Amino acid sequence: MAFEPPQRLVRALGETPGTAQDTDWLERLPRLADEALSRRGVSAQRVQAPGGRSSLVLLVHYADGTPAALKLAPPAARPERELAALAHWGGFGAVRVLDSRHHEDDGGLLLERLHPEVSLRSLPEAKALLEACGTLRRLWVEPPPEHRFETVAERTAPQCEALRAAPPELRALADAAVAAREELTAAPAEDLLLHGAFRQGKVLAGERAPWLTVGPDPLVGERAYDLARLVRDRLEDQVASSTGASGARRRVNKLADSLEVDRERLRGWTVFRAVESGHRALAAGRRRDAELLLEFAAWL
Numbered sequence: 001m002a003f004e005p006p007q008r009l010v011r012a013l014g015e016t017p018g019t020a021q022d023t024d025w026l027e028r029l030p031r032l033a034d035e036a037l038s039r040r041g042v043s044a045q046r047v048q049a050p051g052g053r054s055s056l057v058l059l060v061h062y063a064d065g066t067p068a069a070l071k072l073a074p075p076a077a078r079p080e081r082e083l084a085a086l087a088h089w090g091g092f093g094a095v096r097v098l099d100s101r102h103h104e105d106d107g108g109l110l111l112e113r114l115h116p117e118v119s120l121r122s123l124p125e126a127k128a129l130l131e132a133c134g135t136l137r138r139l140w141v142e143p144p145p146e147h148r149f150e151t152v153a154e155r156t157a158p159q160c161e162a163l164r165a166a167p168p169e170l171r172a173l174a175d176a177a178v179a180a181r182e183e184l185t186a187a188p189a190e191d192l193l194l195h196g197a198f199r200q201g202k203v204l205a206g207e208r209a210p211w212l213t214v215g216p217d218p219l220v221g222e223r224a225y226d227l228a229r230l231v232r233d234r235l236e237d238q239v240a241s242s243t244g245a246s247g248a249r250r251r252v253n254k255l256a257d258s259l260e261v262d263r264e265r266l267r268g269w270t271v272f273r274a275v276e277s278g279h280r281a282l283a284a285g286r287r288r289d290a291e292l293l294l295e296f297a298a299w300l
Contacts, residue, residue, distance in 0.1 A: 005029055008053060025074040029056060036070060036108040040099055044070075048116050055079075055215075059113065067113035068098055072106070078217070079107040081149060085193060085218035086111075093138025094213045095206075114212060120200035125234065128200050131211050132230055133258050135203050136195070136223075139213065143193040143220050152194075152221030153185040159276045166279055173297055177275035180268040189222040189265060198226055200233045224261050228269035231255060235292050245299035252300065271300050 005026060025032075037044055037060065048057040048069070055073035062068065073079045086097050086109070099110040120128040143149060160181055166174035195202070196217035206212045231252055232238070241247050252270060256263040278293030 071109040114204040114206045118205040120203045177272045194226040224265040231270045248299045
């Protein structure tokens with residue numbers, strides 16, 4: 001299958017550590033896609049665009065016309081953990097895996113076809129947050145026995161180290177974020193399976209259920225960590241709002257109360273994740289994104 005990888009994917013891989021391995025994967029991607037299609041006995045219709053930041057998604061169909069989606073991700077994206085999480089959820093609140101037999105051959109995931117053009121971001125904000133909370137309730141379950149998912153503490157440890165080396169302009173916020181993370185991980189609240197990258201754009205319309213989540217970067221820990229990314233959804237709208245800081249704090253409290261999560265733990269993880277994302281954006285040259293994230297964190 002001849003195609004050009006989506007530019008969003010190319011840019012994202014360029015910002016990710018381990019780029020030599022990712023560059024090799026990107027160069028081999030057309031051949032990998034052809035082999036993955038052949039193994040699963042499906043035919044490609046088109047590349048889903050703009051696609052994900054860390055994967056290629058092909059819209060495919062079986063010989064009888066049944067639609068599906070084939071996702072290919074580089075090894076650094078840990079597709080085996082995504083498969084494990086999706087298999088554990090079993091289609092409850094999340095996209096369903098159709099065939100995992102060939103996963104070890106190419107890291108590909110054959111998934112049920114959703115409607116990629118219709119996410120929760122297409123809904124009014126209040127309705128989108130309501131549906132997002134309902135989806136999260138389905139995902140937060142006990143992890144499988146003897147799982148290999150990393151913990152929140154393990155994932156955030158290297159991020160903390162990076163923040164300790166933040167430039168002077170970020171020093172105050174970076175120190176606050178590190179302190180919040182140290183306090184939160186010193187007394188873990190719970191150990192549930194988390195999506196890890198949950199936001200409105202990760203919840204798509206489906207046929208089997210109205211809304212199903214995709215693209216987890218799963219880990220085990222407390223719900224407040226997972227919810228923290230949702231707090232800053234539609235960030236530009238929040239920053240442009242006349243309510244500003246007070247609106248952001250109300251959003252934290254509202255989401256915490258809706259899902260029975262401790263308000264202060266949610267605030268702490270929201271600060272940490274926003275500052276950490278802002279630091280990475282700044283390092284990647286995405287200054288506008290960084291400024292929005294850091295302004296939002298400062299409000300909390």
